[in-house]
Amino acid sequence: MTREAFEAFISAPPFEMPIERFDDRSAWPGSYTELEVDLAWQAWQAATNTALERAADVCETILDELSFANAYECSNECAAAIRALKDADKC
Numbered sequence: 001m002t003r004e005a006f007e008a009f010i011s012a013p014p015f016e017m018p019i020e021r022f023d024d025r026s027a028w029p030g031s032y033t034e035l036e037v038d039l040a041w042q043a044w045q046a047a048t049n050t051a052l053e054r055a056a057d058v059c060e061t062i063l064d065e066l067s068f069a070n071a072y073e074c075s076n077e078c079a080a081a082i083r084a085l086k087d088a089d090k091c
Contacts, residue, residue, distance in 0.1 A: 006044045010037055055082045 007019045017040075020033045032038040059078040 003041075006041055010040055051085075054085055058082060058085060 009015075010017045011019050017037045018034055019037060022028045022031050022033060024030075032041060058081040062077045062081060063074055
């Protein structure tokens, strides 16, 4: 979910896109020089943020349903619910 993970993904087959970025002196510091790669990076960030927020919501719901005294069960329930979210999104 990091920039390094994105760059490994987008530069590997089958995409093999260049991952060069504009330098800090340009009008677009840190942006990718290829528009398609920059748009993919923005989509990657949005998808990651959405997934993390969904995971946080699931954990909060579980915490509301369980007592604080049962932290071990809560953590296991939260992990299972996050994995269920991941599996539910597969096509």
